[in-house]
Amino acid sequence: MELEESTAACRGRLDAFLRSVERRALRMAQLATGNLDDALELVQDGMLVFVRSYRDKPESDWPPLFWRVLDSRVNDHHRRQTVRRRWRVFFGLGAGADESEDADPLAAVADANAIGPLEQALGGESRIAIERALRALPDRQRQAFLLRVWEGLDGAQTAKAMGCSEGSVKTHLFRAMEALRKHLEEHR
Amino acid sequence: MSTRIEERVRLALDEDVASYDAALLSRLNRSRQQALDQGLAGRRRAMHSPWLGWATATALLLAVVLSPWPPASGPAPAPTMDTAAAGEDLELLLAADEIEVIEDLEFYAWLQQQSLDG
Incomplete structure (x- = not known):
């Protein structure tokens, strides 16, 4: 009986936490993959790994843990895409993409000029320019920017979520800001 | 101190996620419930x-x-x-x-x- 109550309470807390981050997680994954279905799959997979691995950790630890899992899933997605392309080329099935087989998977980004369904629905040149500017950023720069500026993680939490040093986060963030400023000023 | 660019991007992203339609929110909800069901049951996905x-x-x-x-x-x-x-x-x-x-x-x-x- 107590165990059931404990499990229900745990589920309630996890549900509330995941509900609080899921929309932003989906948006970040969509910016990284350029595909809504892939993004949904990554978010669900990330949620599953998070629940399975970290449900008993203190709630204050959950945000950096969740973003670390999702970041890992996104990086893994890019690597797998690269591997699949390489094997498709090897078996003469065509690359199915315009990237070379030795491209850096972590630097791979979605089509910078593609407009997502949300942007089409929402319209507005400014919104479209922001979407394109974010997609044009290298993955690491975009991730540093979104985690620091949008999600509000501090430098140390962002560094651990991304698996790099705080100095690298600062560098990625600085470059992201410069690129965004340049891109958005050009599209005023 | 946040810059104008940061504010602009943050606002646009906030508006994006606030405008998700019911169908997408339903898919997200299903994904979350599925993750909770499987994760709390300790089951591993078949793909893994x-x-x-x-x-x-x-x-x-x-x-x-x-x-x-x-x-x-x-x-x-x-x-x-x-x-x-x-x-x-x-x-x-x-x-x-x-x-x-x-x-x-x-x-x-x-x-x-x-x-x-x-």
Whole structure:
């Protein structure tokens, strides 16, 4: 009986936490993959790994843990895409993409000029320019920017979520800001 | 101190996620409930089953071993892939969980250090 109550309470807390981050997680994954279905799959997979691995950790630890899992899933997605392309080329099935087989998977980004369904629905040149500017950023720069500026993680939490040093986060963030400023000023 | 660019991007992203339609929110909700059901039950997804992983690895290795080298026909010249690269690919496809375990250990060492420092 107590165990059931404990499990229900745990589920309630996890549900509330995941509900609080899921929309932003989906948006970040969509910016990284350029595909809504892939993004949904990554978010669900990330949620599953998070629940399975970290449900008993203190709630204050959950945000950096969740973003670390999702970041890992996104990086893994890019690597797998690269591997699949390489094997498709090897078996003469065509690359199915315009990237070379030795491209850096972590630097791979979605089509910078593609407009997502949300942007089409929402319209507005400014919104479209922001979407394109974010997609044009290298993955690491975009991730540093979104985690620091949008999600509000501090430098140390962002560094651990991304698996790099705080100095690298600062560098990625600085470059992201410069690129965004340049891109958005050009599209005023 | 946040800059104008930061504010502009943050506002646009906030508006984006606030405007998700009912169908998308329903899919997100289903994904969350499924993750909670499976995660709390301690079940592993079928795709992560070690049997499926080994079956995939075996099938890929057989395909490499049995395929003509280079392929005998086809209009385009066959690209080459050395066995080391193929091995790396297989390792990459199968090793995600092990990487996670290593990363988790590292991460908890950091969390512990944070609490000691704090």
